[in-house]
Amino acid sequence: MTSLTEIDRSQSESYTRWTRNERVQHWLLAVSFILLAVTGFALKYPEAWWAAPFAGLDWLFSLRGILHRIAGAAFVFLGIYHAYYMAATRRGRRLLQAFRPGLQDMRDLGTNLLYNFGLEKHPPKFDHFSYMEKAEYIALIWGGVIMGVSGVMLWFENVTLTYFPVWAIDLLTVVHLYEAWLATLAIVVWHFYYVIFNPDTYPLNTSMVDGRISEKEFRHEYFLEWQKMQQEGHEETEPTKCSENEPV
């Protein structure tokens, strides 16, 4: 069993955590998400200062709608590509496996809380993904599906209304708004904490920039995987190449 984290031969002190493809996916997601959030909340809160570029004039409001739909389409297509990536590539399937939540994650959560409250001596040890990352990924998929489906249904409201009563639009609007709030707050409170404001990480977890994780950080954050790699490392002569773009 080879590891999802790869030894980077050029830099003995660091490992590859995210492939280029995954990093591109992440940043496309980040750009479309932010654009969606700003242009979306500008509709709900047109009088807010940050909504000024998208409110007050008819054409600005139209621009807001166009940008929201472009970003929404990008988000949906990225989601479809991501589903393909996770299902059809070897690395994707292995990542999916690594994201799979289990009882151990609940135990890790308990241990971590006890540890942070000073009731446990050692923090939990994680494999390739911590329970925090797994929770976020699952929330992202869940939220992405809800936002995508409700968004597309609201986009093509005339088609939606062919099959559903008018109040479905009201329901979808509520769902789209509240899920947007949930997603945005989760990104700010959860994601930004772990990749920015976490004292061990601050000012930025750069693994999504260059794809690398240092030996020290690897050992500290993902001890179980690091440990496995140490044992396997002796048996391996060549690092496994990523094959993310080749369907298997």
Next chain:
Amino acid sequence: MITNHLLAVALLYLSAASWQVTMPVVVYAQDECFECHADPDLTSEDDAGKEISLFVDQEEYLYSIHGDFDCTDCHADVDIEEHPGEPGEGVDCGICHEDVVEPHLLSVHGQSVENGSGDAATCSGCHGKHNILPASDVVSLIHPLNLAATCAQCHADPKIAKKYDISISDPLAAYRESVHGLAVLSEHNFAAANCVSCHGGHSIRSMGDPASPIFWKNVPETCGQCHQDIYKTYTESVHWRAAKKGIRDAPVCTDCHGEHSVKSPDDPESPVHPLRVSDKTCERCHASELITERYGMRESRAETFENSFHGLAVKAGSLKAANCASCHGIHNILPSSDPQSTINPANLEATCGSCHPKTTTNFAQGRIHLTTTSRPGIIVNYVRIAYFWLIVVVIGGMIVHNGVDFIKKSRQQLKQRREA
């Protein structure tokens, strides 16, 4: 302009001369009076001892409509033998203009004069004295171009407004910027409304007087003089049905459009501009607790609209998104139970269809103003509440989880730094 003027003067001279020939009795010809009164420095003292000018601009007088009259035609009481002696009683226009005497006497101005006001408009107050001209003459004080300024001599004066408790102290300022004022003053469209068009002229009355054209119940008819089609539509609407019965809360034209300031609906400052009509105009009554309670109307119309996509889009500046009038109509507003109503179930497909081209029956038959108290609205509201608490619990949990993590890690780092 000047040459025209001179030509007119010349013509008047000619006509005056011919008249003198035909009129057998000429008591005092103009020229004899003007021997003295053409002097700009000719003055006298009034009863209060204040110096007053007795100068009459002959050229101006000759150009006036009365230019071929003799002075004594109007100043009939001047004692020629004693002149200059005691001043005359004044000019009585009613000698000739007898039809105007009674309307003016019954008007707010005439009544005010009767009550001893020295400020209220008499004939000369609006028409001038020696410079009287027909309303069709562009230099006439009552020509549409000048009329507003003539009225404004008093009706833009804050002292007059205060003294006589006139609520709108400067209607001219609003009128100048109004669609009517701009049409008259800038575009020289003299068919557009001026002061007299709505208020009446000699018979002008207070807005509280049921005989006044601006008495609230008479407003639609007054506006309808020009806006005939709208008047016809409006008088079939629910608003007029109520107003007709005497319900003052029901809007007449000016309640939505304003009066002196009335603007085109395309003007962003108009209270009926697509971006303002809902919250500045309709909601003034339809979100008023007092009015909705009094007539048993649903008070949630405004709120439910504001929270809808249409309402939010309008707030954000969309001219395309539906406002109240887009669905309910403008002058033709009727309750949904009326077969003529734009929101009658039979007409909804057409009404919604004006923006949503593929409107189906399904589309047209749903409730629009979803409240939290009736059926589908309740379900939507439960989802809203559930989501709200989901956010509170999930995000709250995240804050606690990360908060303790932050404290723990910060402490560890401080400890490590101290040790190092």
